Amino acid sequence: MQIAATERTKVRRQPKRANYDRALVHAILDEALTCHVGFAIEGRPWVIPTIHARIDDRLYLHGAVTNHMLRSLTGGIEACATITLIDGLVLARSAFHHSMNYRSVMVFGRATLVADGPEKLAAFDALVEHVVPGRTADARPPSDAEIRTTLVLVLPIDEASAKVRAGGPIDEPDDIALDVWAGQLPLTTTFGAPIAEPDSNGTLPAYIAGYHRP
Amino acid sequence: MQIAATERTKVRRQPKRANYDRALVHAILDEALTCHVGFAIEGRPWVIPTIHARIDDRLYLHGAVTNHMLRSLTGGIEACATITLIDGLVLARSAFHHSMNYRSVMVFGRATLVADGPEKLAAFDALVEHVVPGRTADARPPSDAEIRTTLVLVLPIDEASAKVRAGGPIDEPDDIALDVWAGQLPLTTTFGAPIAEPDSNGTLPAYIAGYHRP
Numbered sequence: 001m002q003i004a005a006t007e008r009t010k011v012r013r014q015p016k017r018a019n020y021d022r023a024l025v026h027a028i029l030d031e032a033l034t035c036h037v038g039f040a041i042e043g044r045p046w047v048i049p050t051i052h053a054r055i056d057d058r059l060y061l062h063g064a065v066t067n068h069m070l071r072s073l074t075g076g077i078e079a080c081a082t083i084t085l086i087d088g089l090v091l092a093r094s095a096f097h098h099s100m101n102y103r104s105v106m107v108f109g110r111a112t113l114v115a116d117g118p119e120k121l122a123a124f125d126a127l128v129e130h131v132v133p134g135r136t137a138d139a140r141p142p143s144d145a146e147i148r149t150t151l152v153l154v155l156p157i158d159e160a161s162a163k164v165r166a167g168g169p170i171d172e173p174d175d176i177a178l179d180v181w182a183g184q185l186p187l188t189t190t191f192g193a194p195i196a197e198p199d200s201n202g203t204l205p206a207y208i209a210g211y212h213r214p
Numbered sequence: 215m216q217i218a219a220t221e222r223t224k225v226r227r228q229p230k231r232a233n234y235d236r237a238l239v240h241a242i243l244d245e246a247l248t249c250h251v252g253f254a255i256e257g258r259p260w261v262i263p264t265i266h267a268r269i270d271d272r273l274y275l276h277g278a279v280t281n282h283m284l285r286s287l288t289g290g291i292e293a294c295a296t297i298t299l300i301d302g303l304v305l306a307r308s309a310f311h312h313s314m315n316y317r318s319v320m321v322f323g324r325a326t327l328v329a330d331g332p333e334k335l336a337a338f339d340a341l342v343e344h345v346v347p348g349r350t351a352d353a354r355p356p357s358d359a360e361i362r363t364t365l366v367l368v369l370p371i372d373e374a375s376a377k378v379r380a381g382g383p384i385d386e387p388d389d390i391a392l393d394v395w396a397g398q399l400p401l402t403t404t405f406g407a408p409i410a411e412p413d414s415n416g417t418l419p420a421y422i423a424g425y426h427r428p
Binding site: 013034040048063080093094096100108143150184193195196204205 | 291303306312356
């Protein structure tokens with residue numbers, strides 16, 4: 001299913017890399033550990049790295065009530081959440097045509113505050129499960145005080161687009177014969193050996209021992 | 215050497231994680247492959263993922279002249295460049311205290327266009343060398359037309375701060391004894407086996423075979 005392009009989400013630069021497929025947008029959001037949320041205060045931009053979670057067509061963000069960004073967003077400021085996965089370096093014969101392989105998503109919209117209640121609890125769980133699937137079954141659930149002092153915001157995934165680059169370099173025809181190595185260097189995120197706290201009582205869960213992104 | 219904190223760069227949330235050391239800010243900028251640049255057009259935020267390069271106290275960005283962001287920035291719009299390195303997942307006994315280890319930098323300022331000339335050429339080289347150190351010695355240098363059709367912007371690294379989290383979870387005292395595994399899952403970026411183009415003539419360079427970030 002396609003997301004309708006708008007003035008903001010219509011990809012103008014390298015439009016052949018654009019993709020409005022909802023399933024692809026969701027898959028990129030789900031794989032990424034973090035996003036970068038932008039907002040403007042008196043016309044001046046801020047970009048904050050934060051974790052996110054998706055439930056259906058909604059993107060959730062959270063933070064403590066003292067958080068500068070979240071207090072601003074709840075005032076009704078427009079937000080732009082950008083999610084970027086880097087898949088590799090692309091080495092062309094010419095400096096100019098060097099590139100990266102990537103999958104990115106931009107979501108534009110007005111983030112609104114989620115009131116205390118079932119949606120807020122579901123968002124808390126989704127935020128933990130987004131980073132470590134299976135974790136909410138083990139971790140101590142949030143207390144009433146923890147819920148109260150944490151803001152949760154929801155951004156509808158209505159105005160969104162993906163941009164994807166894959167494959168090798170696109171060199172100028174005249175450069176192909178140059179005696180310069182050309183190709184790709186794939187890049188992945190690797191998770192190392194878990195480090196238990198000295199006073200950890202639990203046994204290492206399977207979802208940590210075998211941790212991987214979707 | 216410390217960078218003086220301003221109203222924008224003074225870290226309010228988790229201030230003990232703040233760091234204004236210029237060498238640390240530079241090291242984070244140099245290690246990251248990409249940054250997220252935010253700007254506002256008519257009060258509405260945009261966040262664009264892009265590569266960057268640093269020369270001394272200057273952050274360089276680039277793009278084709280048709281690029282939406284760069285055309286906006288050259289008009290004199292304020293920018294915020296945020297760079298984030300994720301070092302690991304932090305698993306607490308409580309859902310609430312889950313976290314990530316990270317190193318991030320925010321640079322605020324007014325990006326200005328770099329005119330054609332030696333600084334622009336140095337920035338081109340720096341952008342390639344930032345991603346693949348050693349590459350400019352092999353790649354075909356930019357032609358006059360490529361230089362002309364690419365905008366380079368410079369953002370002074372004057373108003374900037376770093377934020378760093380490291381180490382295990384900080385649990386509530388009452389939660390320590392819970393039968394829940396607690397600890398860290400370290401995360402690194404791994405580079406795979408290089409994939410040569412079928413028509414690549416050059417031999418695999420040492421800087422690709424042994425590629426690593428600084």
